[in-house]
Every structure is written in C-alpha cells, then in structure tokens.
Amino acid sequence: MSEKGTVVAEKASEMDLVYCRPESLLDVRMHYCPGCGHTTTHKILMEVIDQLNIQEETIGVAPVGCAVLAYEYLNVDMHQAAHGRATAVATGIKAVQPDKYVFTYQGDGDLAAIGTAETIHSANRGENFLIIFINNGIYGMTGGQMAPTTPIGEKTATSPYGRDKKTAGAPIDITNLLAQLPGTFYATRQAVHSANAVRKTKKALIKAFEYQKLDKGLCIVEVVSNCPSGWKLTPYESNEWMKEHMMTIYPLGDIKTPSKEDLLS
Amino acid sequence: MSEVLFMKGNEALAEAAIRAGLDAYFGYPITPQSEILEYLTAQIPKRGGVVLQAESEVAAINMIYGAAGAGSRVMTTTSSPGFSLMQEGISYIASAQLPCLLANVVRGGPGLGTIQPSQGDYFQATKGGGHGDYYMIVLAPSTVQEMADFVYLGFDLADKYRTPVMILADGALGQGMEKVTFPDYDPAARKIAKPWATTGKTPDRERNVITSLYLQPEKMEELNLVLQKKYNTIRQNEILWEEYLTDDAEVLFTAFGLAARIVRKTIQLAREKGIKAGLFRPKTVWPFPYKCLNELAHQVDLIQDIELNAGQMVEDVRLGVEGATPVFFHGRMGGMIPTPEEVLEKMEANLATVRGRNGRPKEDVR
Structure with a gap:
C-alpha cells in the first residue's frame, strides 16, 4: 500500500473502517x-482466508502463467509449480498435510492445456483441495497467444486471422468437464468484473x-476474467468485451453443487 | 541385524524404504520396476504412510515436489522412459533444494527400447539429466543387498544436503533375487527438522516459499552459486567406491552396478591364467571417485572399462586417469550382457597390444 493509502487506512480506522x-x-x-482480474481475485481470496482465520493452515500452489509470482503477494506458505503441474503438486502436499487447506491458483493455459x-x-x-481457475481465454504472460479457452474467431498472437474451429477446435469448457466426474464435489463459475460478481465469488470461495473440511472431493471455482493487455482493450472495454464474448460461452453460475445428502453423509 | 530374507531387488528397495521411514510414495507402473509400486500399495496401508499411483511419471515427480516441499520423506521409482519424463520435475526439485529419493531401474534404450537390463542412462543420471546446472547424488548398487542399503543412505544424504538422490539400478538388479538383511535403523532418530517446509505459516515465522523462479539474473546466479558450493561439499565428503584385488593388480577393470558382477568372475578367470587383475567399482557415480582412480591408474598396465552401454562411464574413467595408463572400453547394449569369458578375451587382446606381442616393455608402445 502506498504511503497515501496507509494514511487513508489509518484515518479510516479512527472512523468507521469500511x-x-x-x-x-x-x-x-x-x-x-491495470484492470486485470488477478489483482481483485488475489484480494478477495485473502479476504476469505482472513475471514475464515485459516492463514496458518493454508498452503497454496502458484502456476506458470501471469500468476507465477502469486507467492510474492499471498502471505501463506506457497509452492511454485511447473507449468500445468499445480494439481499434482497440490496432491503431494495434501497427501502429507491432510489437515491443511490446500489451493491451486491456475490460468487456462496451465490448467486446461498443458496440465x-x-x-x-x-x-x-x-482430491480434497480447491482449484481457483482464472479463465481469460488467452496466454497473458507470454504475450497474448491463443489458449484452449479462446473464443472462436478471436484474434491473438498465434491466431492472427481469428481462432479457426476447424484447426484449433472449439473453446474448452473444462469446469463443465470436471463437473461430470464423481470426484468433483463443487464446481462453480464466477467473475470479478463488478461489485456484485465479487461478492458472489467471495461466497463461492x-x-x-x-467444503474442504468435509473431505468430500475436489472444489473448483472458475473466475471468468479479463486480459486488457492481451486483448488490447482498456480495462473498461475489456470487461464489456468479456461480458459479450466470454460469458456467453462460459455462463456464470454454479455448475455442480453438493446435495443435502452429500453434505450430511 | 534382522533375519536373512530372499527377495527381488525391487522388493528389497521397497521394504527398505518403509523401514527407512518413507512418508509418501508416488509412482507409475513401468517394467522392470513395477514390483516396487505393487509392494508398497500392499504394505503401506498396513504399515502407515501414503502410497499413490499417479496418472503419469510427470505427475508422480510433481507430487514428489509437493510432498517433499511440505516436509516429508518421499520416494518415486521408475524405469528409463519414465525417468526421462521426470527430468523437468527433477530440475525443479534440485533448484528448490528439496530432499527426495528417486530410483531408475534402467532398461535398454533408446526410445521405448526393451525391458532387459541396461546401463544406458549413466549420462542422464550423472550429468544432470534435466535443464540447468544441477547434479543429483547417484548411488549405483551392485547387489540386492545394496538395493536396500542405498535406500537408507540415500534418504540420509538427501536430507543432509537438501538435494535429490537417485539409485541407478538396472532390470537385472530389480528382478533378480538374492539374500538381503535390513539393518537396524530408527527413522525417528534420523529424520531432521525442516524449518523451510510448507507446513502452514505460523506467526513466529515468515511464509515459506518453495520456488525455483528467480527473474533477476543476479538472484539466479546467487542460487546457482549456492548449489555449486553444495555440490563441491558433496564431492569432498560423499565419494564411495569399492576396490577388489587391486593391491597387486597389473590390470584394472572399471565397472559399476551389474557390470561389476560380471567383471568379478572375469578377474577370477584372469588370475587362474596368471594375470593379476583387479576391480575399481564406483558406488557413487556422482560424485565420481576421480582421484582414487587416478592413484590406481599409475600402478597398472591398462584399464579395461566394462559397461552395459556404448561407453558412458568410460568418459569419467578417462577424466580420472588423465592419460596415466591406456583405457579400453568394451560394452554391450540393448539388454545384452557380456559373459565373463567375453570380457576376459577383450582385456587380453588389449593387454597384448599394450605390452607388445613379443613381450616388449609397455613403454615402447605408448
């Protein structure tokens, strides 16, 4: 936080801190x-960890991708994983630290292509851990190449004429795919582009x-997000574009929720 | 000391791992070492710990990275093609300085190759294998007993240096049955504290981060210097080798693992013919015992290196010998194993060349 920000926070603490x-x-x-959904997602993830008071019991796994440096920001024990291997690393951690909360934080290239x-x-x-899946339909870190989640027709550095379904296939809805498996306990798709969406994502997290306490299976929270730099749009435009082109193929909402019986048994 | 058992090398390795306090094993089936995964999936549920059959060797080595980083004593095992798949993960493990034990029960290659024994992965094991400047400590067993003994040693060395340690075996050592005893070993007394592990950030410490990413070149070089310093310490302190009948030897065989067993028989045959032959067998092939070999090289007329490959360790032998005596290589590949007689014949032919067919002094032909 900048000096100015600290001052504001101190002043705020004297009044009603909101x-x-x-x-x-x-x-x-x-x-x-600027305007990237990662920042907001990091913030609300740590708000949730504070709220649940589980900082000491949480171990996170950072991917290869834009969030490769997540461990520089998240003040919990962290592993940085090889590209695509975050859930294997999390499997290893959870196997030997079964009482800890374990999460992976992965992008679409990491989770839905190489991994x-x-x-x-x-x-x-x-596996009894949480996948936080940031889906912005592009490889941001490497400079805006086509991802498996890129919409049809979308121009990227490696689909300069637009994604062609015939050669590159259709965008993969991996969260829906995971929801088909009995081992997936909870699958939901959220976003962080509006105050309302942020509130819902927090609730999902x-x-x-x-649920991780129940030891019932994998939870995945997909966050449909933007990539202003990769999409070559302003933050505002990117959110508008996301609503029109991403959320139509990746509609927000719960995909798989446990039944009451699941929760009680 | 416990009772004498009759076991396959793969089983002995697995049993030793449990007795050495294995917390978690992650592996994928591949011949000729699947008995390790089979043994552990049968035993660990009864004796405590974690055993998990991964979806691939790639996943297995990354599970190792996770569990080792979280502070546990962990092992994976595989055979040649599987070990190739693990190389990226091993590079991460070496860079993040995580202790773990790996075993490659080598089969003939390249490619899918054969399931027969080979020593064709020596370069991969001893020269790094994956990307970047790193080494593993590499232990090369020659008997089923050593398949067990090196497990204890391997775990201890891994913890001591925070580095991956590997056992470089082969299909014959994995599949062959021999007598084995398991030493007294108390894992609780041997396991050391791992304050760097990701066990949950308590208020009394900063968060622990397991990473191999250093975007600033200065920081990346700093890490490399730490690693190189560690490797030099290992080179000074952890070299192991065996000498057999070298006191009066005029001919020295160099061989590791399975090849050394063939050579022992050859030495017996040679001595029956009056040729004073001996064996130099590195037990650590990284770090390689260069200096000890150099000392012996000065007393012999020639060195005959025998390997189950196209000539890999012989490069280290030549580095150690530094031209002090002629070095000859003979090897078989693809799962073929030379007979003691074949080895003797090759050595005698080379000896004749060196000594001269008319008994001229060896100096004349150098």
Whole structure:
C-alpha cells in the first residue's frame, strides 16, 4: 500500500473502517496490468482466508502463467509449480498435510492445456483441495497467444486471422468437464468484473474452503476474467468485451453443487 | 541385524524404504520396476504412510515436489522412459533444494527400447539429466543387498544436503533375487527438522516459499552459486567406491552396478591364467571417485572399462586417469550382457597390444 493509502487506512480506522487491505495479503506492489482480474481475485481470496482465520493452515500452489509470482503477494506458505503441474503438486502436499487447506491458483493455459491430465485425474481421484481457475481465454504472460479457452474467431498472437474451429477446435469448457466426474464435489463459475460478481465469488470461495473440511472431493471455482493487455482493450472495454464474448460461452453460475445428502453423509 | 530374507531387488528397495521411514510414495507402473509400486500399495496401508499411483511419471515427480516441499520423506521409482519424463520435475526439485529419493531401474534404450537390463542412462543420471546446472547424488548398487542399503543412505544424504538422490539400478538388479538383511535403523532418530517446509505459516515465522523462479539474473546466479558450493561439499565428503584385488593388480577393470558382477568372475578367470587383475567399482557415480582412480591408474598396465552401454562411464574413467595408463572400453547394449569369458578375451587382446606381442616393455608402445 502506498504511503497515501496507509494514511487513508489509518484515518479510516479512527472512523468507521469500511475497507482495508486483507491482513494475509502482503503490502507490496503487484506486477499485474491495470484492470486485470488477478489483482481483485488475489484480494478477495485473502479476504476469505482472513475471514475464515485459516492463514496458518493454508498452503497454496502458484502456476506458470501471469500468476507465477502469486507467492510474492499471498502471505501463506506457497509452492511454485511447473507449468500445468499445480494439481499434482497440490496432491503431494495434501497427501502429507491432510489437515491443511490446500489451493491451486491456475490460468487456462496451465490448467486446461498443458496440465489437462493432472487436472482431470486430480478431480477423478476426488482430491480434497480447491482449484481457483482464472479463465481469460488467452496466454497473458507470454504475450497474448491463443489458449484452449479462446473464443472462436478471436484474434491473438498465434491466431492472427481469428481462432479457426476447424484447426484449433472449439473453446474448452473444462469446469463443465470436471463437473461430470464423481470426484468433483463443487464446481462453480464466477467473475470479478463488478461489485456484485465479487461478492458472489467471495461466497463461492468461502463455500469451497468450508467444503474442504468435509473431505468430500475436489472444489473448483472458475473466475471468468479479463486480459486488457492481451486483448488490447482498456480495462473498461475489456470487461464489456468479456461480458459479450466470454460469458456467453462460459455462463456464470454454479455448475455442480453438493446435495443435502452429500453434505450430511 | 534382522533375519536373512530372499527377495527381488525391487522388493528389497521397497521394504527398505518403509523401514527407512518413507512418508509418501508416488509412482507409475513401468517394467522392470513395477514390483516396487505393487509392494508398497500392499504394505503401506498396513504399515502407515501414503502410497499413490499417479496418472503419469510427470505427475508422480510433481507430487514428489509437493510432498517433499511440505516436509516429508518421499520416494518415486521408475524405469528409463519414465525417468526421462521426470527430468523437468527433477530440475525443479534440485533448484528448490528439496530432499527426495528417486530410483531408475534402467532398461535398454533408446526410445521405448526393451525391458532387459541396461546401463544406458549413466549420462542422464550423472550429468544432470534435466535443464540447468544441477547434479543429483547417484548411488549405483551392485547387489540386492545394496538395493536396500542405498535406500537408507540415500534418504540420509538427501536430507543432509537438501538435494535429490537417485539409485541407478538396472532390470537385472530389480528382478533378480538374492539374500538381503535390513539393518537396524530408527527413522525417528534420523529424520531432521525442516524449518523451510510448507507446513502452514505460523506467526513466529515468515511464509515459506518453495520456488525455483528467480527473474533477476543476479538472484539466479546467487542460487546457482549456492548449489555449486553444495555440490563441491558433496564431492569432498560423499565419494564411495569399492576396490577388489587391486593391491597387486597389473590390470584394472572399471565397472559399476551389474557390470561389476560380471567383471568379478572375469578377474577370477584372469588370475587362474596368471594375470593379476583387479576391480575399481564406483558406488557413487556422482560424485565420481576421480582421484582414487587416478592413484590406481599409475600402478597398472591398462584399464579395461566394462559397461552395459556404448561407453558412458568410460568418459569419467578417462577424466580420472588423465592419460596415466591406456583405457579400453568394451560394452554391450540393448539388454545384452557380456559373459565373463567375453570380457576376459577383450582385456587380453588389449593387454597384448599394450605390452607388445613379443613381450616388449609397455613403454615402447605408448
């Protein structure tokens, strides 16, 4: 937080504090581009960890992708994983630290392209951790190449004439795919582009961490997000574009929720 | 010391791992080492710990990365094609300085190759294998007993240096049955504290981060210097080798693992013919015992290196010998194993060349 921000927070604490940086989020400048959904998602993830008071019991896994440096910001024990292998790393951590809360934080290239096998098999084993899946339909870190989630017709650095379904296939809805597996306990798709969406995503994250205590299987919270730099749009335009082109193929809402019986048994 | 058992090398390795306090094993079936996964999936549920059959060797090594980083004593095992798949993960493990034990029960290659024994993965094991500047400590067993003994040693060395340690075996050592005893070993007394592990950030410490990412070149070089310093310490302290009948040897065989067993028989045959032959067998092939070999090289007329490959360790032998005596290589590949007689014949032919067919002094032909 900047000096100015600190002053504001101190002043606020004297009055009715309505908002401050979550304690579990380190007070450092993030590398994310202006308007990027990662920043908001990091913030609400750590708000949830504070709210549930589980900072000491949480171990996170950062991917390769834009969130590769997540461990610079999230003040919990962290692993940085090889590209696509976050859920295998999380499987190893959870196997030997079964009482801890374990989460992976992965992008679409990491989770739905190079790491598909690990993702599917973690879900199929019913691994008891949380996947936070940031779906912005592009490879942001490497400079805006086509992802498996890129919409048809979308121009990227590696689909300069637009994604062609015939050669690149259709965008993959991996969360829906995971929801088909018995090992997946909870699958939901949310966003962070509006105050209302942020509130819903927070609720989903709280649920997912609470479900982890039940030891019932994999939880996945997909966050449909933007990539202003990769999409070459302003933050505002990117959110509008996301609503029109991403949320139509990735509609927001719960995909798989546990039944009352699931929760009680 | 416990009772004498009769076991396959793969089973002995697995049993030793349990007795050495294995917390978690992640593996994928591949011949000729699937008995390890089979043994552990049968035993661990009864004796405590975690055993998980991964979806691939790629997943298995990354599970190892996770569980080792979280502070546990962990192992994976595989055979050649599987070990190739693990290389990226091993590079991460070496860089993040995580202790773990790996075993490659080598089969003939390249490619899908054969399931027969080979030593064709020596380069991969001893020269890094994956990307970047790193080494593993590599233990090369020659008997089923050593398949067990090196497990204890491997776990202890891994913890001591926070580095991956591997056992470089082969299909014959994995599949063959021999006598084995398991030493007294108290894992609780041997396991050391791991304050760097990701066990949950308590208020009394900063968060622990397991990573191999250093975007600033200065920081990346700093990490490399830490690793190189560690490797130099290992080179100074952890070299192991065996000498057999070298005191009066005029001919020295160099061989590791399975090949050394063939050579022992050859030495017996040679000595029956009056040729004073001996064996130099590295037990650690990384770090390689260069200096000890150099000392022996000065006393012999020639060195005959025998391997189950196209000539891999012989490069280290030549580095150690530094031209002090002629070095000859003979090897078989693709799962073929030379007979003691074949090895003797090759050595005698080379000895004749070196000594001269008319008994000229060896200096004349150098």
